[in-house]
């Protein structure tokens with residue numbers, strides 16, 4: 001199928017959820033109408049689902065394909081296979097109704113402009129259009145309003161379920177509970193302070209347990225992989241860059257290669273100039289549990305908008321995406337040198353405030369420590385490291401604090417202070433985290 005518009009993506013997501021969890025979706029299906037779906041295949045398929053629901057019959061991909069027509073079989077399979085989250089069926093309903101409401105309003109306005117009618121006739125038509133808008137808005141309120149008792153019941157039920165916050169396996173980091181599904185986590189710092197290294201370390205750890213997506217907008221995927229290899233093998237990255245590896249080191253890399261393939265569930269992509277729409281499409285395709293975007297300043301947006309508005313629009317859209325998909329999105333954010341006040345160990349929330357609504361849209365903000373100018377020597381030995389740290393500067397659901405870390409830029413390696421390599425770390429090529 002060719003590239004889908006956002007409205008078509010919402011309709012596909014809804015159809016996918018309806019096929020996978022028909023019981024939970026039944027109320028939503030009955031509240032909608034086939035007219036809300038784009039004419040053609042999407043409307044045919046929804047009509048089949050709608051009729052089957054109405055008749056009280058079972059809904060599954062085969063029955064729906066039989067009812068809608070065999071030519072729609074591929075679309076039905078795609079919808080069922082690529083549905084981002086079955087638990088968000090009510091959210092997809094809201095999106096579809098909102099898309100429909102806007103398209104009705106636009107066509108009513110266009111029709112009124114072109115009609116050549118008298119002013120009175122145009123006013124009557126617009127009034128009728130507004131009445132329809134009010135009716136749709138009322139229906140949306142009805143369907144999204146939740147009774148106090150129902151929310152209370154669900155909340156208490158949720159307390160019995162296991163914690164679904166994503167864990168790095170590093171206790172000093174996990175104790176802050178920052179990586180909860182639907183959270184946006186901002187990782188901010190000055191250029192060159194090690195954000196990408198820290199981000200890729202987190203991503204590599206998460207990918208041992210969760211499906212992880214890392215998008216770099218400033219380097220190639222291969223360069224990022226060099227960082228992971230350097231860390232996993234503890235081989236100086238400069239040797240990989242300068243192509244001065246000896247045969248022993250190549251043997252270590254070959255061993256690590258197999259282990260890394262086996263133990264990591266990660267998609268690494270580069271995408272210079274990608275837009276939020278592009279990112280949405282990639283995430284819908286790969287369906288990660290956690291996605292890293294390195295860095296948000298490089299996401300393309302409306303070129304006519306001011307920098308502040310462009311970034312605000314991007315971070316709002318990413319927040320909506322995290323909530324719709326039920327995933328964690330980690331946004332790396334490069335702070336302008338001038339923005340960060342001189343002398344501070346860390347940047348502050350105030351430094352972020354100049355750059356759109358990044359802080360407001362984030363659940364968590366972590367700052368990577370600024371490197372003082374007098375510690376910028378090159379490091380090469382295994383024991384050499386730069387004492388660094390990460391400050392949890394905002395955390396809507398938990399405490400704030402500083403996490404002391406060791407950064408070995410020669411291996412692109414970050415470890416919590418006090419860890420002993422490789423016992424505590426297990427090595428990135430290792431199969432799992434050390435026991436907790």
Ligand SMILES: Nc1ncnc2c1ncn2[C@@H]1O[C@H](COP(=O)(O)OP(=O)(O)OP(=O)(O)O)[C@@H](O)[C@H]1O
Nearest residue numbers: 190191192193194195196197334377378379409410
């Ligand atoms: N062998 C080394 N010894 C010392 N420092 C090093 C070494 N290799 C790389 N670095 C430093 O690591 C930093 C790059 O780290 P990283 O790319 O993770 O930072 P960043 O914060 O993501 O930077 P940017 O915002 O520019 O992308 C640079 O400051 C570089 O000088």
